[in-house]
Amino acid sequence: MLYQLAFPEVEMSVVPVDCYGITRDNWHMQEYGVDRVFGELARCGNQFVGDIKEYLKCQK
Incomplete structure (x- = not known):
């Protein structure tokens, strides 16, 4: 969503590695895997x- 906000005209694909x-x-x-994935999710949020x-x- 954030990338879309900054670059609305760009089409993006996500490829897991x-x-x-x-x-x-x-x-x-x-x-370790759970910690990495949810850690990244928390940072993004x-x-x-x-x-x-x-x-x-x-609305506030």
Whole structure:
């Protein structure tokens, strides 16, 4: 959503890759994978709260 906000005319594709031995098929099978995935999710959510609220036109 944030990329779309900054570059609305660009079409983007997301392609998962094997990184640190974590893949889309095994991330949930070990604590390290779960920590990495949810850590990234938390960082994304916390960094862009204001931008995403503006994008969604949330009322206060």
